[in-house]
Amino acid sequence: MPVDFKSILIIEDDHDVRVTLRQVYEAAGFYVFTVTNGHSAVELLNIIPAPKLLLCDLKMPLMDGGSFVKYKLTDKKIQNVPLIIMSAYREKFSEYPDFICLSKPLDLTDLIRHSEDAIKKNKLISKR
Numbered sequence: 001m002p003v004d005f006k007s008i009l010i011i012e013d014d015h016d017v018r019v020t021l022r023q024v025y026e027a028a029g030f031y032v033f034t035v036t037n038g039h040s041a042v043e044l045l046n047i048i049p050a051p052k053l054l055l056c057d058l059k060m061p062l063m064d065g066g067s068f069v070k071y072k073l074t075d076k077k078i079q080n081v082p083l084i085i086m087s088a089y090r091e092k093f094s095e096y097p098d099f100i101c102l103s104k105p106l107d108l109t110d111l112i113r114h115s116e117d118a119i120k121k122n123k124l125i126s127k128r
Contacts, residue, residue, distance in 0.1 A: 006119065007031040007051040011041045011068060012086075013060040017104075021055065028112050038063030042071060050077050052119050058087035069096065082118035084111070 008025055012018040013036045022032045033048060035041045039062040041054075054072065058065035065085060072078050084100045085093070093101040100114050 005031055006053075007033065007049070008053045008055060008115070009041060009044065009048075009051045010034045011036075011038060011054070011056040011060070011065070013037055013057060017057075020108075024108050024112065025115075028115075030115075037061055038065065038068030038071065041068060045075070045078060050081055052081070052122075053115055054078065054081055054083040055115070056083060056085055058085060058089060058092055066092075066095070069099070080122065082122050084114060084118065086111075 006029060008030045010018060010021050010025070010032060012021065012034070018034050018036070022034055025032045033044060033051065035044055037060040038056070041056075042063070056065045056068055063071075065087070069083070069085070072081075072083060082100075084102060085096050086102045086104055086106060087093070088104040090103050100118060102111060102114065
């Protein structure tokens with residue numbers, strides 16, 4: 001995988017949402033990894049290069065999005081990878097002021113725009 005290749009890890013338990021997001025991101029030029037919960041994300045992240053972006057639902061089985069966020073902040077491999085949180089539970093967004101939070105149902109055009117912006121902003125920060 002080339003260094004500048006756009007990759008994303010989608011952490012989403014709903015099959016239909018996960019498949020739709022995969023299709024949208026692949027059409028936008030991303031290489032897509034998907035898992036169904038935070039625990040599977042941690043396992044996958046131990047064997048793949050750090051993605052350029054993480055997209056995470058909040059309500060999931062085994063390891064929910066909130067627990068994954070706590071893990072992300074302590075893992076040196078991914079702590080600087082941009083994260084977009086998505087959820088139908090808008091009241092939870094105030095718990096994550098440092099992250100982009102988008103309400104479900106998602107506006108897919110808006111989601112891709114936020115994704116591209118987060119990756120670009122992270123590249124600028126990394127070059128400092």
